[in-house]
Amino acid sequence: MLEETDRPFFYVQDGERYSRGFEASLTASPLQGLNIIAGYSYNDSKLNKTDQTDFLNRRPESAGPKNLVNLWISYRFPETVLEGLGVGFGGNYASENMIFNRQLSGVFTLPEYTVLNASVFYNVDKFAINLKLNNLADKQYYSGWSTITPQMPRNFAAAFTYKF
Secondary structure, X not given: OEEOOOOOOOEEOOOEEEEEEEEEEXXXXXXXXXXXXXXXXXXXXXXXXXXXXXXXOOOOOOOOOOEEEEEEEEEEOOOOOOOOEEEEEEEEEEOXXXXXXXXXXXXXXXXXXXXXXXXXXXXXXXXXXXXXXXXXXXXXXXXXXXOOEEOOOOEEEEEEEXXX
């Protein structure tokens, strides 16, 4: 689907896309109490055949960032005085994202960003408490697939779980 250049917000089926990429993920527990979750995706795409020359051989506006990375590492203290207590740290990275990519009217690119998060949690028999701080550096950033969406500034989240 492509947006018609002379009629904004009007989409038509047109052309062919070339898209090649891969995705990899890792989930590991290399030591007792240590958990690692990581992922990476790569997507190279372009419109290689279309009647709308404004888009020809350009990355589609709906393709998103070419590179995405995520990582979360958590550690739960073993059976000691700190049993049940844990910490976590991780983040997300997205490469620049061309959300407006047209030959005639130009390119508008959202810059790449890295956002870091951290948590402290406590789990015992019937309950759990989780405290999380998102966007540690209070970074102003935007995401979007053909849109511009401001993301949350630094924020705090808390959760309490009780099992019965």
